[in-house]
Amino acid sequence: MKGERGLIHIYYGDGKGKTTTGMGLSMRASGAGLKVLIYQFMKDNHSSERRVLKLLPGVTVIDGLLEEKFSFQMSLKEKEERKRYYEEKFQHLVDQINREHYDLLFLDEVIYTIRAGLFEEETLLSFLKNKPEHLEVVLTGNEPSERLIDLADYVSMIKKVKHPFDQGIVARIGIEK
Numbered sequence: 689m690k691g692e693r694g695l696i697h698i699y700y701g702d703g704k705g706k707t708t709t710g711m712g713l714s715m716r717a718s719g720a721g722l723k724v725l726i727y728q729f730m731k732d733n734h735s736s737e738r739r740v741l742k743l744l745p746g747v748t749v750i751d752g753l754l755e756e757k758f759s760f761q762m763s764l765k766e767k768e769e770r771k772r773y774y775e776e777k778f779q780h781l782v783d784q785i786n787r788e789h790y791d792l793l794f795l796d797e798v799i800y801t802i803r804a805g806l807f808e809e810e811t812l813l814s815f816l817k818n819k820p821e822h823l824e825v826v827l828t829g830n831e832p833s834e835r836l837i838d839l840a841d842y843v844s845m846i847k848k849v850k851h852p853f854d855q856g857i858v859a860r861i862g863i864e865k
């Protein structure tokens with residue numbers, strides 16, 4: 689990756705597989721000897737893939753909050769607190785990228801976080817326009833803006849056709865979480 693221009697990936701939609709795609713790409717990058725930084729917005733620290741990814745060489749998984757709620761479950765005060773938290777966390781990520789020279793940054797659910805009003809799209813757009821030249825960036829979520837889509841190099845939509853959640857089957861460890 690050194691010397692190459694890093695590209696921007698967006699995996700979005702209402703279907704299962706956005707995070708899985710980003711995690712798979714992170715694993716592939718590790719296998720190629722690249723340095724990877726992963727942060728998951730709107731998720732607690734309990735997803736199963738985190739345990740494995742933390743063991744891979746060159747992969748840093750940044751912890752978030754111990755407990756997370758869906759944005760529609762949050763009070764106005766909780767949303768304001770969460771927005772401040774994510775803004776501060778993002779600045780720490782940017783500082784870490786600049787200090788430790790990562791090759792790939794995976795921001796899981798950042799697009800959902802923007803849509804929920806918990807993170808400013810302008811902050812992300814500014815970062816993407818001024819990111820280190822070689823840094824590959826992966827973004828996931830649903831309903832990216834046209835500005836994000838225009839800025840990205842890869843844009844893939846994952847569409848739900850059928851999902852067990854619709855029949856009341858909750859997320860299962862090792863499959864959905």
